[in-house]
Amino acid sequence: MERRDRRFGWMLSAPGLLLLGAVVLFPIVWAGLTSFFDYTLLMPGYDSFVGIGNYRMAAGQGEFLHSAWITLLFVVAVVAIQFVIGMVVALALNDARRGKSVYYLILLCPLLINPVVVGLMWRMILHPTLGIVNWLLGTVGIAPVNWLGAPDMAFWTVVLVDIWHQVSFMVVLLLAGLSALPTEPYEAARCDGATAFQRFWHITLPLMRPVIIVTLLIRMIFAIKTYDIIYIMTRGGPGVATDLISYFIYRRAFVSLDLGQACAMAVMLLVVIAGMTAMLWRAMRQVGE
Amino acid sequence: MRPHILIPFGAFAMGAGAVQAQSINILMEAVPDTTYVQELLPEFEEATGIDVNLEVVNYAEMHTKLVPQLVSNSGSYSAIVVDFYWVGEFYRAGWMQPLDDRIEADGFDTSVYVPAMMDLVGEVEGTTYMLPFYNYAMGLLYRTDLLEDEANRTAWKEEHGSELRPPETWDEYRDQVAFFTKDGIYGVVNQGLRPDPIAMEWSNYLFAHGGTFMDETWHATFNSDEGVAALKAYIANIDQYGPVGAASFSFDEAFNVFSQGQAYSYITYNFFRAAVDDPSQSSVAGAAEIMGVPGPTPGEGGSLNGAWGWAIPRSSPDPDAAWEFLKWVESPEIAKRRALMGGSPTRLDVFDDAEVIAEYPQTEALKELLLGAHNFPTFTYTPQFVEVLGRELSLAVAGEKSAREALDAAAEEFDALAERDGRRG
Numbered sequence: 147m148e149r150r151d152r153r154f155g156w157m158l159s160a161p162g163l164l165l166l167g168a169v170v171l172f173p174i175v176w177a178g179l180t181s182f183f184d185y186t187l188l189m190p191g192y193d194s195f196v197g198i199g200n201y202r203m204a205a206g207q208g209e210f211l212h213s214a215w216i217t218l219l220f221v222v223a224v225v226a227i228q229f230v231i232g233m234v235v236a237l238a239l240n241d242a243r244r245g246k247s248v249y250y251l252i253l254l255c256p257l258l259i260n261p262v263v264v265g266l267m268w269r270m271i272l273h274p275t276l277g278i279v280n281w282l283l284g285t286v287g288i289a290p291v292n293w294l295g296a297p298d299m300a301f302w303t304v305v306l307v308d309i310w311h312q313v314s315f316m317v318v319l320l321l322a323g324l325s326a327l328p329t330e331p332y333e334a335a336r337c338d339g340a341t342a343f344q345r346f347w348h349i350t351l352p353l354m355r356p357v358i359i360v361t362l363l364i365r366m367i368f369a370i371k372t373y374d375i376i377y378i379m380t381r382g383g384p385g386v387a388t389d390l391i392s393y394f395i396y397r398r399a400f401v402s403l404d405l406g407q408a409c410a411m412a413v414m415l416l417v418v419i420a421g422m423t424a425m426l427w428r429a430m431r432q433v434g435e
Numbered sequence: 436m437r438p439h440i441l442i443p444f445g446a447f448a449m450g451a452g453a454v455q456a457q458s459i460n461i462l463m464e465a466v467p468d469t470t471y472v473q474e475l476l477p478e479f480e481e482a483t484g485i486d487v488n489l490e491v492v493n494y495a496e497m498h499t500k501l502v503p504q505l506v507s508n509s510g511s512y513s514a515i516v517v518d519f520y521w522v523g524e525f526y527r528a529g530w531m532q533p534l535d536d537r538i539e540a541d542g543f544d545t546s547v548y549v550p551a552m553m554d555l556v557g558e559v560e561g562t563t564y565m566l567p568f569y570n571y572a573m574g575l576l577y578r579t580d581l582l583e584d585e586a587n588r589t590a591w592k593e594e595h596g597s598e599l600r601p602p603e604t605w606d607e608y609r610d611q612v613a614f615f616t617k618d619g620i621y622g623v624v625n626q627g628l629r630p631d632p633i634a635m636e637w638s639n640y641l642f643a644h645g646g647t648f649m650d651e652t653w654h655a656t657f658n659s660d661e662g663v664a665a666l667k668a669y670i671a672n673i674d675q676y677g678p679v680g681a682a683s684f685s686f687d688e689a690f691n692v693f694s695q696g697q698a699y700s701y702i703t704y705n706f707f708r709a710a711v712d713d714p715s716q717s718s719v720a721g722a723a724e725i726m727g728v729p730g731p732t733p734g735e736g737g738s739l740n741g742a743w744g745w746a747i748p749r750s751s752p753d754p755d756a757a758w759e760f761l762k763w764v765e766s767p768e769i770a771k772r773r774a775l776m777g778g779s780p781t782r783l784d785v786f787d788d789a790e791v792i793a794e795y796p797q798t799e800a801l802k803e804l805l806l807g808a809h810n811f812p813t814f815t816y817t818p819q820f821v822e823v824l825g826r827e828l829s830l831a832v833a834g835e836k837s838a839r840e841a842l843d844a845a846a847e848e849f850d851a852l853a854e855r856d857g858r859r860g
Contacts, residue, residue, distance in 0.1 A: 187506055188528045188815065274680030275692055295627070295682035297833045377495075383629040384682050385833035386826060400499045402819050403524070 174416070181409035188403055200410035210411065212386055213394040216301075220390060221369040223305045224312070225362060231309065232316030232361075237346070239317070240324040253314040261311065265378025268307045269294070297387035300380055304388050307375055312368070316361060323357030324350070356432050363426040367419055391415060457756045458486035459513035462500060464743075465491050467706055468569040471776040472764060479763050485756050494518075498818070505530040510750035514757035516743045517565055519555045519810075520817040527815040527856075531564040531746045537758050538563060547767075552781040555810055556744030565744030566765045567781035569773075571704040572808040573639050573728065573739045574801070575608070576711065577601065578699050580722035581615060590614075601726055603733040605643040608700070609668065612676045615699035622676035624698040625669070626689040627832055630825025635739060635811075637828050639702050639728045640665040642809045643737025648849075649812055653858035655846035658839070666831055666838035673832055682832050694719060702728055704741065705801055709777040725797060727804040736807030742781060774798075816852040823848045 181201070184194035204210050239249055256264070271277050272293040280290040293303045331349045340348070351358075373392040376382060382389035395415065399408035463469045469491055476487050492500060498521065504510030505525070517525060525531050538545060545566070548557060552567035581587055582599055591599040591614060602608035612622030626632040641648070646661035656662070673681045678692055686703060690710070693701040694717035701707075708725040711717050728737035745765065747757045763769060767784060774780045774791045779801070785791060786802040812820065824845050831841035853859060 187502055188524065190506060269688075273688060273691075275678040275697060276688075276695065280679075290679045292679045292682075295680040295684075297835065300683065380683065381629050382826075383829045383833070384627070385830035385835045387833065397822060400502065401822050403502065 177409040177412055180405055181413050183406050185406040185409075186404050190405075196406070200407045201414065203407060204411050204414065209386070209389075210391075210394060213389045213391045216386070216389055217370060217372075217391040220301070220305065220308075220372065220388075221366055223302075224308045224369050225365050227305070228309050228313045228316045228365060229358075229362060231313050232320050235313075235317045236320035236324055237350075239321055250318075253317055255314075256311050257314045259311070261374035262378055264307065264311045265375045268310075269379055272303065294380055295384060297384050300384055300387050304375060304379060307379065308369070308372065311375070312365070315368075316365060319361040319364070320354070320357065323354050323361075327353050356429055359429040359432075360426060363422055363429060367422055367426070370415070370419060370422075457484065457753060458488060459753055459756045459760060460488045460490060460511050461514045461516070461760075462490045462492065462497060462504075462512050463516055464494050464497055466494075467709065468743075468773065468778045471773045471778045474776070475764075475769060475772060479760065483756075483759055483763070485759060487760060505748050505750055507750055509752055510748060511752070512748060513751045513753045514760055515746050515748050516568055517556060517746050519740075519742050519744070519813060520821060522556060522559060522565070522744070523814040523817050523856075525746070526559045526564065530749050532749055532751065532754060534563045534566070534747065534758075534761075541758075541762060543762060543765075547782045547784045549781055549783055549786075549805055551740055551805065551808065551810065552742055555740060555813070556742045565746045566761055568743040568745050568765075569706075569779040570781050570805055571706055571741040571743070571779060572801075572805045573635065573702055573741065574705045574708070574725040574804045575602075575728045576693060576701045576703055576707065576723055576725050578615075578696075578719060578722055579724050580719070581620075581699055587615075601724070602729045605729050605731055605737060608643075608729050612672060612700060616676045619697070621678050621692070621698040623672045623700045623702075624684070624689045624692040625673050625677050625681040625701075626684045626686045626703070627673055627682035627829065628685045629829040630822045632685050632689075632825075633828045633832070634821045634825040635741070636702055637666065637669050637824075638739040638809075638811060639737050640669050642739065643728050643730050644668070645731040645735075649853070653812075653814075653850075653853040655849040655853075657849075658842035658846040662842050663838045666828065666842060669828070670832055670838065682829070693723075696722075705804060706779050708797055708801070709795075724800075725804070726800055727807050736804070736809075738804055738808040740805070740808035740810045812849075814853065814858060815856045820849055820852055823852075 180192075182195060182197060183192050184196050184199075185192065235253070239246060242249065259267075272279055274280055274290050274292055274295065277293075279293075283289075283291065292299055294300045327350070331353070332345060335345050335349060371392055372390055373396065376388055376390050376393045377396075380388040382393055391411075392415070395408050395411045398404055398411060402408075463472070469489070473489055473491075476489070480486055490500075497518070501512070501515060504512050505515075505528070517531070537543070543566075545553065545557065545563065548567050549570075552570060553563075556565050556567045557563055582601065588599045591597075594614065595610060599611075602611055614622070616622040626636050638648075641657055641662055644661045644665040646657055646659055646665055648655070648657050650656050678697065681689065681692075684692075686707075689701060690703065690707055692698050693703075694711060696719045705725060711723045712720045714720045717723075728739075730737040745761045747754045747761070751757050765782075767782070770780065770782050770785050771788055771791060774785045774788070775794055777795075780786050780791070780798075783802075786798060786805075792798045811817070814820075827836070827841040827845040830836045831838050836844070
């Protein structure tokens, strides 16, 4: 009976598993395999096995390492700032008695917009001479800001746009965690005369720890893969100030047509993201327990 | 896509003969010249019974969408349009079908094309793979109203001792850029976004300073003194005489600055000339003109050439229908009608047509611009070279490298790409 049930279960799962195998597993295996060959779209073929040559080339390439470094800075900046803003907003919303759904709706609006539209919209808003932001700054006597034309400023502009777009994701997850916290420790702390900061520091943060870890990890995984905003807003420039790794790999594949190298870089990125996903999984299990 | 065989249900039910309808797909860029083709398509479909589906996308998506279709044995696109800097790559990969037999069989006359167009998007190594579609040679858009303004003329004469007029040399243009940077107007607006906007625009500066990209043995020469002077001039224009943020402008943003009357000049694609006169998108309609980018001396031009060509891919599901379309769209009549709608011609007979000149008096200036324009290096790795050049120029503009360092780095990579392409013999 149990065997029949198991077989039936497999039969029901088979279409989904086959589909996943075709659209997820096959491309990953294919990319892994291709990364060991000198495979270009100009002359596609598996005639030239190069072993770890593509990996060695990527690891020794200054431009690729620079992109990895910029990506790390970007991830740290967006995740850290989004976490701080997200936590403050979530705490405020958690205490809100009325109009919570209205706040939710407003907060979720940016998240519902396609990243390409976000990029185009902000490019127009931040246009140095025709954009509304510099015009508003001009009305109070502030000189036009070179939002995307100076390397440091362009990096922070992209970070800010990403924060605007994604911060509500952080708010929603953290708020869900806060809503689920037990009320008893807070009542006890109040009786003991704990201040609001003490309650936050000694009760909220420790209780929220697993939720915070999950939230940070999910957001970091998304941030590493950021591509659309860079493609629309800066194309990696000015210079190489915003040349994030996903956009770098895309160019290696579709401009240079060098799939062997692009696959090797993509596999390296996949390993990093897979490691973070493993940590995420462990953290989620802790939350469950 | 295979030619569709449409069998109307009624005819099938009655056992009557099947009606065959062919359809071809073509991927095209969202530019004015594509719109003109779109408007004329019903005539082709009516005359031949071939349905044409134009898939119109932004430039940035085109290469990405084309390559997977070209690599496969049977792709979706019956005909394609090829930007000049993909030509070497497509040729080396064997993605385009030779057209010579079809041209000969149908007596199609290719001698009417501007020779530089055939060099750029027509023939490769003596074989015809494409028919030139439209040109986008770059020119200098400048404000005629500012040149004609009496106060400006007087001030210029006092300052320079000569008449204020459209610039004949680069030095004269450079002085005008400095002169017009005043009263909330910028002397110039640039398109400094990497990779292709900045690489294409700076190429004009290189030619205008008497520089070249390479010598006959495919060694880079653009890091010469002329090249360095060209890059310094480019940086000065962005930093001193242009609007804040020009280092990140694409061509549409730069054009908006010019068309809103905020800049005296803009080196750009010639198809923007028609847009300047469109009051719905320009506040300087009737107050701007285009000319070839002035060179080091009055006789030498500094413009960069550019063009698209029609081709039939090796993976074309219906090359015969595609050729029917190419013959039609590049026929004298349709080429002329496209030009009358505002298109950028590639055929000499269209440039010289009295009706076209009467409709667009700037046609003669555009022909001169095209005849004096310089070509960008086209080889298998042109897209990569544009990427490298764009990156290094952008680094120099951002102040992260000196002009010499940036150009030396780009030259080194150019030499390596040329070597890899077997250009060194």
